[in-house]
Amino acid sequence: MSVVVGEISYTNILPFFYYLDREELHKRHCTFIPQVPAQLNKGMSEGVIDIGGISSFAYATNANSYSLLPNLSVTSYGAVNSIFLISKKPLMELNGSKIALTSSSATSVHLLKIILEHFHSFTIECKMMKPNLAMMLQDYDACLLIGDDAIVAKREVGHLYHFYDLGELWYKQTGYSMTFAVFAVRNETLQKHSSIVGYVYRSFLESKRKSEIDQYEQMIDDIVLTHGGERLFWNTYFQNLCNDFGEREQEGLIYYYQLLYKLGYLPSPVTSLNIWDVTRTLE
DSSP: OOEEEEEESSGGGGGGTTTOOHHHHHHTTEEEEEEOHHHHHHHHHHTSOOEEEEEHHHHHHTTTTEEEEEEEEEEESSOOSSEEEEESSOGGGOTTOEEEEESSOHHHHHHHHIIIIIISOOOOEEEEEOSOHHHHHHSOSEEEEEHHHHHHHHHHHTTTSEEEEHHHHHHHHHSOOEEEEEEEEEHHHHHHOHHHHHHHHHHHHHHHHHHHHTTTHHHHHHHHHHHOOOHHHHHHHHHHEEOOOSHHHHHHHHHHHHHHHHTTSSSSOOOSOOBOOGGGOOO
């Protein structure tokens, strides 16, 4: 039996995957499935995917089934530069508006609802849509885009609309970091294949370490070729992201969960995180 690794199809997760020895991981019976967060969330909940990056919201809805890997996350302290509310009018005029929400990730969708409904007491009408800026704004006052879709939109039409960075809005309201993606493993997989999970985990850490030592230079070279954009943007983008998941990042995530429960978006409160104790790994 192989261990299936979920790989989010966005550049913000790339530091954890860029330097992986995939040939060695394949020898250790690991396979990779690259998908957008919503698809990976579904795959993890159905047992199709065993380990990998998922949206933070997805962990909250399956907290009893997953363990989180320490020191790995996609977090921002302020602007994240790839998660935008894109609006035809200023933020404070959006009360009563219709907003199209990307179908790609639940974390950012619910973060936007917290910002508008909890912090600003707005009433909004929402609809989930495929991430297509032109279609989303055709009949709606604003839309939410994340990941590479959001980066491209800001680059190409940033001068035409109001762009609001959700990481920045959250940080200004709370002073907390915002963790958009976590690395999780199914508890069933952890029990059956702890040594393989341990190897995958250490591989993620090593790729992260090499990316940070290299200051993302080699990775950015490839991103510019495949995704376009200026090197200066990508360098600033990765330097501003936090790849850790220690006490400070966990505290911010817990507060996010508290607000989700308060607003009725979680059926039960999540007051603590099940962090995998890596010292128990046999290998």
